[in-house]
Amino acid sequence: MTIYRHFYVKSHAKTSPDINLKDLPGSAGRLDVLARSVNAAFWLSYGIRKNVVFHTILHGEPNAPVYIRLEGEKLRKVSPDERSIAIFIGKALKKFDEKHEAESTPGIFVARKSFEELLEENKDKKFYLLDENGEDIENVRINNPFFILGDNVDLLPEEKEIALKYGAKAVSIGKKSYLTSHCIAILNWWMDRNEG
C-alpha cells in the first residue's frame, strides 16, 4: 500500500494569472518560494515522487483564497525549475472557476477553498505543523502525514489555532529557521530513511 505524503504550503503569491516571470520574488508575491517548495516535494534525480500530494492556498491579490493541488501520480509536463513551475501555477490560475474544481494541466487542480475547508477534507490524515519549538522530529513517529508550512512568512496565529483544532502536532526539524523548500527536502529525506 502506498503511504502518501501531503505537504501544504501557505503562499502569499498573487492570484491573477498574469505573472511576471522576471519578478517571481517581487510582484508575483514570492512565487519563487512556492516553486522551490514544489520542486522539493516532488523531484528526484530520475523522476518525480508519485506518493506526494502538494497543496497550497494563494493569499495574494486580487482573488484570494485560491487553492491549488499537485498530485505526483498524475503530474506531467512540468520541469523542476522555478520558471516552469510558475508557468504551470499561472495556467492553474487561468483555469480557476468559482464553482468547480478544475484540472488545469495533468495533475494540477484549482478551486476556491479555505484553509479550514482543506483540513476538514483531509482529517483522515495526521496533521504536523512545522514549528521550531515543536517536538523534535527524531522523537515523532510520522504516520499518514499532512505537513503544514508557511512560506517566507509564518502562519497566522488563527491558522495555527485551526490546525491545532484539527489535532495538528507541532514538530521541529531544528532551532534554525530553514527555507520552506529546504524543510520539505529534509522531511522527504527523513521519511525515506525511516521507511527504508
Add this chain to the structure above:
Amino acid sequence: MTIYRHFYVKSHAKTSPDINLKDLPGSAGRLDVLARSVNAAFWLSYGIRKNVVFHTILHGEPNAPVYIRLEGEKLRKVSPDERSIAIFIGKALKKFDEKHEAESTPGIFVARKSFEELLEENKDKKFYLLDENGEDIENVRINNPFFILGDNVDLLPEEKEIALKYGAKAVSIGKKSYLTSHCIAILNWWMDRNEG
C-alpha cells in the same frame, strides 16, 4: 573558531555571459541546477550562512573550464531565486580574466581553474565524494569538509579518480538519487544537527 563548509558542484553550464534567463534548463546548460545548489548552500530564513564556501567549475561551451567561488562571509546583493543567482553567475562570466582571479561582485570570484588544481589548493580540507554507494553519512564523522557533487550528470570516472587520489571519502545520504540541491540542503541540516 568557525568551521567552514565547502561545497563543490560540477556544472555543465555554458561559459559565455549571454545567458538566456528564460531558458536556464536548456541553452544555459542546466544553470537552474547550479542556481538551486547555491540557494541550498547559503540561505536560511533570516540571512545566509557565513561559514559556507561554494565552488563550481562550469564545463559548458565555449570557454571551459571556468571556476566560480561564492563566499558566504562576503556575499552581497544576490537573492535566493534561480533568476537572481543566474544573473550573478552571468556577471562573473563577464568579468572572467584568463590571467587573474577577479571578484565580479561582493563575494563572487571567477578564474581559470581545473578540478585537480582546485583540490590541490584545498588539500588542507577533508574531501567527501557524494556517492549512493559510499559509507552511510550516519557512520561518518564530518570534519573540515569539502563536499564534491555532480549536477544532473554524474562525475566522470577520471574526476572520481582525482578525488580519490586526494583522499576523498565516498559518503552516501541514501540509496535514492537526490537532486544536487536537495543533497546540499540535507548535508547542511545534518551538520547543523551534529554540531548542535
